[in-house]
Amino acid sequence: MGSSSPGPPPYHSRSSEADPLIGPRKPYRRYQSFCVYVAIALFFITFTIVNSPIIFHKDPLDPDVRDRIRKDWDIELRQHQKEVLEHNYTKTRWLLEDDNRILEEHERKVEERRKHEEEERLRLNMFWTDLASQTCTSYATREYTARLVNVPSYYDRRVEACMATPVKIHGVEYMPKWCEDYGPNDVIGHWEVDQHEPDCASYWLWYKDIGCISPGSGQRRIEHYLENLPSGADWKEFCATTPASFLGMHFMGAEICFQKDYGTYGHWVFDDENC
Incomplete structure (x- = not known):
C-alpha cells in the first residue's frame, strides 16, 4: 500500500476537556489583582480629596474654623443652660412637694389636737x-x-x-x-x-368748711365735732373709728384728731381744684 496519512493523536486517559483552559488563568489573575490595587488607590485618593477641606481647615487661627468652634460652644452652652434650668426646676418642685407634705402633716396634727381638746372640753x-x-x-x-x-x-x-x-x-x-x-x-x-x-355709737356734728390749706395748694380742710363720746372712752380711738360722710365722700374715721374746749374734733384734707 502507499504511504498513509498520519492518524489522530493518541488518546491519553489523563487528558480532559478542561486541560486547555487551565493555562490562560494565570494572566487573568494578575490583571484582576492589578484592578483591585487600582481601585484601592482610587478610593484613598477620592477619600483624601473629599476630606481635604476638613483635614486642612482645622487650623484654630482660621476664621471659618473659629466661627465653627464658637457655634459648637454656643450649642453646648445652651444645652448646659437647659440642663441646669431643668435641674433647678426639678429641685424646686421636689422642695415644694416636701414643704407641702410637711405643712399638710402639721395641719393634720393641729386638727387632730384641736378635735381631741374639743372632745375633752365637752367631756369636762x-x-x-x-x-x-x-x-x-x-x-x-x-x-x-x-x-x-x-x-x-x-x-x-x-x-x-x-x-x-x-x-x-x-x-x-x-x-x-x-x-x-x-x-x-x-x-x-x-x-x-x-x-x-x-351706747357706743358716736357720730359727727357741726360740719365746718375751714377753707383751702393755702392759695394754690389744691387742697381743702373740713372740720367735724364728735358727739356722743362714751364716758371714760379713749377719744382718740373713737375719733379714728367713727365713720363720716360729706360732699359725696365716705371716710372710716378722721384723718386728724384733737381736743379743744373739752370737745373732740376731727379734720379731713382732700383735693379741691378750687383751691
Missing part, C-alpha cells in the same frame, strides 16, 4: 359664768368679760379651752378675743362685740 363640761359688759373700746364696740368654770386643776390647756369656748351675747355666739389664765376656775375671757351697742 366647761362653761362661762359672770358675763359682764365693760367699757366701749371703739365706735359701736363694747368689751365683755366672763369666767370659765368647771376647769380641773390638772388641766394644763386652760387658755386653749378658753379660746375654743363660745359665749352667747345679744343672742349671737362669739369666740373670745383673748384670754387670761389666773389658775383653775379663774380663766377670764374677753370679747369685743360690735353689734347692738348703740
